[in-house]
Amino acid sequence: MNLSPAELALQKALQQNPITLTTQEEPRLLKLIARNLQPEQTEISTATFNKLLCIIRRKDWAKYLNKQVQKENKHWIQSEDIAWAVSFIHDPEPNEESLQNALEQALHTRLRQSGKNANDAFQTLYTDLLDSGKPIIGSKSLRLLAQDVALAFELSPADTEHFIEDIVYQEQKQQQKDHEIHQIARDRKKDEIKKQREWEDSLVSFKEIPALLHCSHKEVLRWIAENKIPVAQKIKKHGKDIWRFDPKEIKALRSQISNWRNDTPTKGNKSAFINLGDLNIKNKVLANVAAMDRYAGHFVTARSLKRRITIVTGPTNSGKSYTALKTMAESESGIALAPLRLLAHEFKEALAERAIAASLKTGEERQLIPHSKFLAATVEMCPMDNPVDVALIDEAQMLTDQDRGAAWTAAIMGVPARQVFVLGSPECIPIVKNIARLCDDPWEEISLERKSALQTASAPIRLNQLHAGDALIAFSRREVLDLRAILMQKGHRVAVIYGALSPEVRRAEAKRFNDGEAEILVATDAIGMGLNLSIKRVIFSTIYKFDGTNRRPLTSQEVKQIGGRAGRYGKHETGTVGLLAGAGDPDFIRRQLEAPPEILKDLRPLVQPDSDIVQLIANEINSNSLFGVLTRLKRAVLRPDDPNYRLAPMEETFAIASALEGVQGLELKDRWTYSVCPVDDRDNGIQRLTRWAADHAAGKEIAAPSTGKLPHPSNASRQELERAEKRHKRLVAWRWLSLRFPKIYPDLETAEKTTRELNDWIESVLRQQRRKAEL
Numbered sequence: 001m002n003l004s005p006a007e008l009a010l011q012k013a014l015q016q017n018p019i020t021l022t023t024q025e026e027p028r029l030l031k032l033i034a035r036n037l038q039p040e041q042t043e044i045s046t047a048t049f050n051k052l053l054c055i056i057r058r059k060d061w062a063k064y065l066n067k068q069v070q071k072e073n074k075h076w077i078q079s080e081d082i083a084w085a086v087s088f089i090h091d092p093e094p095n096e097e098s099l100q101n102a103l104e105q106a107l108h109t110r111l112r113q114s115g116k117n118a119n120d121a122f123q124t125l126y127t128d129l130l131d132s133g134k135p136i137i138g139s140k141s142l143r144l145l146a147q148d149v150a151l152a153f154e155l156s157p158a159d160t161e162h163f164i165e166d167i168v169y170q171e172q173k174q175q176q177k178d179h180e181i182h183q184i185a186r187d188r189k190k191d192e193i194k195k196q197r198e199w200e201d202s203l204v205s206f207k208e209i210p211a212l213l214h215c216s217h218k219e220v221l222r223w224i225a226e227n228k229i230p231v232a233q234k235i236k237k238h239g240k241d242i243w244r245f246d247p248k249e250i251k252a253l254r255s256q257i258s259n260w261r262n263d264t265p266t267k268g269n270k271s272a273f274i275n276l277g278d279l280n281i282k283n284k285v286l287a288n289v290a291a292m293d294r295y296a297g298h299f300v301t302a303r304s305l306k307r308r309i310t311i312v313t314g315p316t317n318s319g320k321s322y323t324a325l326k327t328m329a330e331s332e333s334g335i336a337l338a339p340l341r342l343l344a345h346e347f348k349e350a351l352a353e354r355a356i357a358a359s360l361k362t363g364e365e366r367q368l369i370p371h372s373k374f375l376a377a378t379v380e381m382c383p384m385d386n387p388v389d390v391a392l393i394d395e396a397q398m399l400t401d402q403d404r405g406a407a408w409t410a411a412i413m414g415v416p417a418r419q420v421f422v423l424g425s426p427e428c429i430p431i432v433k434n435i436a437r438l439c440d441d442p443w444e445e446i447s448l449e450r451k452s453a454l455q456t457a458s459a460p461i462r463l464n465q466l467h468a469g470d471a472l473i474a475f476s477r478r479e480v481l482d483l484r485a486i487l488m489q490k491g492h493r494v495a496v497i498y499g500a501l502s503p504e505v506r507r508a509e510a511k512r513f514n515d516g517e518a519e520i521l522v523a524t525d526a527i528g529m530g531l532n533l534s535i536k537r538v539i540f541s542t543i544y545k546f547d548g549t550n551r552r553p554l555t556s557q558e559v560k561q562i563g564g565r566a567g568r569y570g571k572h573e574t575g576t577v578g579l580l581a582g583a584g585d586p587d588f589i590r591r592q593l594e595a596p597p598e599i600l601k602d603l604r605p606l607v608q609p610d611s612d613i614v615q616l617i618a619n620e621i622n623s624n625s626l627f628g629v630l631t632r633l634k635r636a637v638l639r640p641d642d643p644n645y646r647l648a649p650m651e652e653t654f655a656i657a658s659a660l661e662g663v664q665g666l667e668l669k670d671r672w673t674y675s676v677c678p679v680d681d682r683d684n685g686i687q688r689l690t691r692w693a694a695d696h697a698a699g700k701e702i703a704a705p706s707t708g709k710l711p712h713p714s715n716a717s718r719q720e721l722e723r724a725e726k727r728h729k730r731l732v733a734w735r736w737l738s739l740r741f742p743k744i745y746p747d748l749e750t751a752e753k754t755t756r757e758l759n760d761w762i763e764s765v766l767r768q769q770r771r772k773a774e775l
Helices: 004-016 024-034 047-074 077-088 097-112 118-132 138-151 156-204 206-214 217-225 245-253 254-262 283-290 290-297 302-303 321-329 341-353 396-400 405-414 427-437 478-491 503-514 556-563 587-594 613-619 626-637 650-662 669-673 685-697 718-740 748-768
Strands: 231-237 238-247 308-313 333-340 361-363 366-367 374-378 388-393 415-426 445-446 453-456 470-473 494-497 520-522 538-542 545-546 551-553 574-579
Touching: 004 024, 024 047, 047 077, 047 097, 077 097, 077 556, 077 718, 097 118, 118 138, 118 156, 118 685, 118 718, 138 156, 156 626, 156 650, 156 685, 206 217, 206 238, 206 245, 206 254, 217 254, 217 290, 231 626, 238 245, 290 405, 290 427, 290 613, 302 405, 308 321, 308 427, 308 494, 308 545, 321 333, 321 341, 321 388, 321 556, 333 341, 341 361, 341 374, 341 503, 366 396, 366 718, 388 405, 396 405, 396 415, 396 427, 405 427, 415 427, 427 445, 453 587, 478 494, 478 520, 494 503, 503 520, 503 748, 538 556, 556 587, 574 587, 613 626, 613 669, 626 650, 626 669, 650 669, 650 685, 669 685, 669 718, 718 748
Parallel strands: 308 415, 308 445, 333 374, 333 388, 361 374, 388 415, 453 574, 470 520, 470 538, 494 520, 538 574
Antiparallel strands: 231 238, 361 366, 545 551
16 A cells, blocks of 8 residues: 555654554644655654644643633633643643643733733733623632732732732722612612602693693693693603693792783794793793703704704715815804714814814813814714804714714704704705704705716625725624634735724724725724725625624615725725625615615604703702603603604613712712713623722722733734723723813823823734734
């Protein structure tokens, strides 16, 4: 029987090295030997044989170590620790002690990179564990973690014991504090729900009002229409609207009856607003105006102006922003509102190109230019007080977004500008017109056409057919990084953009792509808004998207918004939109691009309260509970079938408000500020925010989150990249709070420096173009 060179080499190696191979190992080892043999060579050295055998056995060693980690419940040991450990084992038959020692060495190396000292490393590691959803449960696991950190930093036995005991004591103290906060929150919520029910039970129907006020039914109807009699609750029962009233408030109005009878009835459709020019107006009336079913009346300055709304619509690359910015540049003052911090920066830069120095205001950033009459800001930061000539509000199709739509409603209704440009896709036209009606503002419409042609690919596109200028679209971070790895393996230079990246990193990756440093862009729908990208073709890797609840097909608006990024005007005459081979029906993209604008079933704009409204409602119900205020708002102020407005879901705000109920000593307005802080509960955001708030209430300063020591970008794993992104989120929340509570969150300068360093590290990791197995 003739043996192949690889088989001969293996036979000789086994004669020299008495090692037993499994039936699964032998064929894999033969393949590796064949790759390492030179032409006409039939034997390999013992060192090479051992090296190749280690390569095929490392997977089993990793499985063994992983089982041990799970058995010991050491959540802090990561898969990259195990991968690194087995990569340094060169004995093909290591014993259990050798494997454990290798893992211990790998772990200790990473722990030393996590902080400047043992305590710093422990805090960074522990926070990462909480954010990953793998908290340390029980003092035993906590002691083991502290012990590993102490060993990594080579503390003396005495210092190790002291370090471990201090960690356990501090954590037990924190858990006791968390438990107390939770208990107080639960009891207070019960009380607020009880108060709410008692109040609802005390309400009376319309029929009982005449007897309480000693007047006629006709007079009651007129005074309700004129906002003189407050409606406490509006519900729908058996298809009928039922209004209920607070008898205490009604009885308090008896002294005003004679004055009301002498008043001239309100004419026309002006009852929606009350003149707030008198600063001494009674709180009851203010609260009435603040009611969400008369939301437009809350924006006093905007209602005092003669505003005109111009709706500028068109597809991507139609020049909507250019049209509005040109008018703004010719005016004396203006506000440009963007959906993202990155786009606010772009508006600031666009105004600078027109010789206008504009200030900048975002949730976590302020760049104020003295005496400037122009501002670039994110939508949530829209100023509502000082009138300007022109305002620009971009991406108005976001009005229907459940999470942020209310911010667009507030901006369009409340921006104090005489000329308001509302920019968006054609789908937004009906709801913007409805907002103009609710504000009693005249409007006009400008429709723009795309400046460069857009076509669909004639056939599905394969991965090996991608070339420079292509943008491949996926809908999760994992898919983006998987596609990046595949394309780099094929020799492509790749840039990536996805939601977890900061605006600075997104911009850097966009620049790499635009400058040709990266040939292909792999991105999520994060490219749908903003970022000037020189894309020739947009290729969807899937036609489905998980929207947080369900996995569903892409909407026509999503395909248009993302696909419209192809064919940047002035760069490419024609843009192409296609589908990756095997991703679904090839005609799906064409049908969605050609589909008419989606018809909105509900044109009521989303609304939510602001700090003033929260305080007014609190005054009315005599409560300092944010949970109680929001519960009253949801159950009594704005009914689900209100003809004009929809209350935004506000699930996260409710969740934070509920958690903060247990924090004592924090004023209502501060609780509200915390409740709208940008956090992600998937990363333990609410618990962390509650702990910060508790320290705030106690008057303690809160140090900025640390990034720890970061490994060299070329050695970073996917897990380390994800941890860095989560650390960036913590810094974003801290900086956001620092701008609002500078005494409690001091040293913003250091936090900003840390953020820049983290951004630079993440961008350096993404620049690495050699493929790592785990990345």
